Amino acid sequence: MEGDDVTLREQLFHDRVRETIISVLLFACLYMVSYLVIKHYRKNAEFAADEDEDATVNKIALWLCTFSLSISVGAVLLLPLSILSNEVLLSFPHSYYMQWLNGSLIHGLWNLVFLFSNLSLVFLLPFAYFFTESEGFAGSKKGVMSRVYESVVVLLLLTVLVVGMVWVASALLNNSTARESLYDLWEYYLPYLYSCISLTGVLLLLLCTPFGLSRMFSVTGKLLVKPRLLEDVEDTMSCAMFEEAALSQKIRRDTLCWMNQSGEALRRRYFAIKARRIALEMRRRASPWQRNLGYPLAMLLLLALTVVCVFIVCFHVLELLFDETAMPRGMEDPLLGAASFSAFGSLGAAVQVILILYLMVSSVVGFYSSPLSSGLLPRTQDTTLTQIIGNCVCLLVLSSALPVFSRTLGITRFDLLGDFGRYNWLGNFHIVFMYNVLFAGLTSACLINTLTWAVQRELIKAFGLHKLPLTVSRSAIPLKLLLANGLSKIQ
Numbered sequence: 001m002e003g004d005d006v007t008l009r010e011q012l013f014h015d016r017v018r019e020t021i022i023s024v025l026l027f028a029c030l031y032m033v034s035y036l037v038i039k040h041y042r043k044n045a046e047f048a049a050d051e052d053e054d055a056t057v058n059k060i061a062l063w064l065c066t067f068s069l070s071i072s073v074g075a076v077l078l079l080p081l082s083i084l085s086n087e088v089l090l091s092f093p094h095s096y097y098m099q100w101l102n103g104s105l106i107h108g109l110w111n112l113v114f115l116f117s118n119l120s121l122v123f124l125l126p127f128a129y130f131f132t133e134s135e136g137f138a139g140s141k142k143g144v145m146s147r148v149y150e151s152v153v154v155l156l157l158l159t160v161l162v163v164g165m166v167w168v169a170s171a172l173l174n175n176s177t178a179r180e181s182l183y184d185l186w187e188y189y190l191p192y193l194y195s196c197i198s199l200t201g202v203l204l205l206l207l208c209t210p211f212g213l214s215r216m217f218s219v220t221g222k223l224l225v226k227p228r229l230l231e232d233v234e235d236t237m238s239c240a241m242f243e244e245a246a247l248s249q250k251i252r253r254d255t256l257c258w259m260n261q262s263g264e265a266l267r268r269r270y271f272a273i274k275a276r277r278i279a280l281e282m283r284r285r286a287s288p289w290q291r292n293l294g295y296p297l298a299m300l301l302l303l304a305l306t307v308v309c310v311f312i313v314c315f316h317v318l319e320l321l322f323d324e325t326a327m328p329r330g331m332e333d334p335l336l337g338a339a340s341f342s343a344f345g346s347l348g349a350a351v352q353v354i355l356i357l358y359l360m361v362s363s364v365v366g367f368y369s370s371p372l373s374s375g376l377l378p379r380t381q382d383t384t385l386t387q388i389i390g391n392c393v394c395l396l397v398l399s400s401a402l403p404v405f406s407r408t409l410g411i412t413r414f415d416l417l418g419d420f421g422r423y424n425w426l427g428n429f430h431i432v433f434m435y436n437v438l439f440a441g442l443t444s445a446c447l448i449n450t451l452t453w454a455v456q457r458e459l460i461k462a463f464g465l466h467k468l469p470l471t472v473s474r475s476a477i478p479l480k481l482l483l484a485n486g487l488s489k490i491q
Helices: 002-041 053-091 103-133 144-173 175-183 185-223 233-253 255-259 261-284 288-322 345-369 371-376 385-400 402-409 418-422 429-462 479-490
Strands: none
Touching: 002 053, 002 103, 053 103, 053 144, 053 345, 053 385, 053 402, 103 144, 103 185, 103 385, 144 185, 185 288, 185 345, 185 385, 185 402, 185 429, 288 345, 288 402, 288 429, 345 371, 345 385, 345 402, 371 385, 385 402, 402 429
16 A cells, blocks of 8 residues: 555656646747747847846846746637647547646646736736836935835835725625625635636727727738739839838938937838838739739638637527526536547637637737727837837736637637636626627627728729729719729739
């Protein structure tokens, strides 16, 4: 018996060490990718002097932002990796090389992502912002530690304020829970705070994702080469070359304006036009297959993914009315490798993973396309540290709510693990039902509006009607003229 106990303890120890090593390696990879992304967008002038106090503060804040961004990427990959792990274990149930992939590892990753995402939102990112804005207490010795003390004090005051506001809200909604939270902060207040953060992220996804799904068509159209019927590359490139030449002459005439601070807007405009001209040259050299086949296939793929999302959500609405198991819930012990989470097997699981990642990309596109986030839009080598912190906060809120968002809409049947399934509002049928109905309605409305306006806009551009004066009614132009103009464009 003692030998069996020792063997069992050794096995548990080796399993825990193996899971820790895998988690550390995964986080290291995500951290390096996040650092490269932030390095691509940050403003290098803020980190130029190594011995400067501000540069040291900015580097520490940058490390915190990189950590938070890596957690955001981990939260995005959490549900897809769990679904794929289940399918791999179904395909290779007795493989020796797949023994490391088990429910304990997946459950531990879910708990780590939940812990560090909330830690980053509540403490790390606010501390990074206060740290960059602090100057030290009046009369104290200047230095990095003085700014640390001031940031910690401000963060503690903010924490007390948030705790008081959330406690008042819980007292208004549930008086008994609010009284108990004074004596048992861990059991009553923290789950309520996590529920508020999760609900905020899910509501933000509800607003951004339908708008982003409609914006994906225009964003993808800018990256791909359109057919000649829908785009005249030669005309656009001629305008770009003419504008670049005009700016180049203006710069040569006024060299002093180019060198001082007043010429920053002129420099940005010149480099933007130059980059646009280079992109147009690459698009002009595109092959006929890439021009005439790539763009239609990409548009059809986006349309198919969006229609499938709406269809799944509508079907999930019907499931909520007749099946109690359709409600999102938590799962303590994940039984990976027992059964597929899709009725179509591995193919359905692959579609679920694609849809989850597609919804995340669409939500990010919708968020940055909204007028409210215009000041946060990152620019290459020209994004301030304050903007980086704001972007990390928004991305972390969106990504940490993605597993709950996907399960609430019925995109997957993989139940939420760890503390993700303990949110108070997940058991409310009315909230979940109305959320699905609103998502299906908003997405359908945005999609119909985008397709109708996009077709009209592209036809107007293809026939050259956008060059007509406003006094000329486009509806008054004969159909023969439209067809003749369109045939000449094609030829």
